[in-house]
Every structure is written in structure tokens, then in C-alpha cells.
Amino acid sequence: MRGLLWTAVGNAFRRTALPLLSYYALTLAVPLANGAALSDPAFVRHAIVVLVVPPFSIILACAVYSTLRDPVGRTDEKSSLADRDRQWNRRNRTVSKG
Numbered sequence: 001m002r003g004l005l006w007t008a009v010g011n012a013f014r015r016t017a018l019p020l021l022s023y024y025a026l027t028l029a030v031p032l033a034n035g036a037a038l039s040d041p042a043f044v045r046h047a048i049v050v051l052v053v054p055p056f057s058i059i060l061a062c063a064v065y066s067t068l069r070d071p072v073g074r075t076d077e078k079s080s081l082a083d084r085d086r087q088w089n090r091r092n093r094t095v096s097k098g
Contacts, residue, residue, distance in 0.1 A: 008062040013055075020054055 027050045036043045 005063055005066045008066055009059055012058050012062050016054075016058060023054065024050065 028047055031037070031043060037047075
């Protein structure tokens, strides 16, 4: 599951790159350009929250999704398909006539 999680996180960050950059530009770059960082010390706390919360939320969402999607912890689709095939073969063995 660890590999599946980091693959999902990488894909999520690629999909959210443009919205995140736009969000950062509006919430950080514009106030910095207007001099907010110099006039208000609360801006530093705001900037830390803005920079930490979105990536943390993306990682948390991917972890929850990966856990719900594959609670057994299999690492790839092939192993789960092979397990299903083995189970099916065990249940449906034909008795040889001899």
C-alpha cells in the first residue's frame, strides 16, 4: 500500500498544481506585493497556514482513499488478481473421473 499511496499523492499533486499555484499567488504573492508582510505580523502566521494546510490535506485525502480502496494492503493489482484466480480455482476444482 505504501507504493500505491505515494503514487496517488504524486498524481494528486500533479492534478492540483495549477489550482495550488493560483491559490498561493492570490493569498501570498498579492499581499506581499502590497506590503502586507511588513505592516502586519499576523501575515507570517497566515503564510505558514496557507503553505502547510493544502499539501497536508492532499496527503491525508490520498491516505484515506488508498486505505478505503485497498484495506488489505496489497501492493498492486496483479497480486490481487492472482489471489482471486487461486481462490476461484480452489472453489471450482473439477473431480477427475478415473
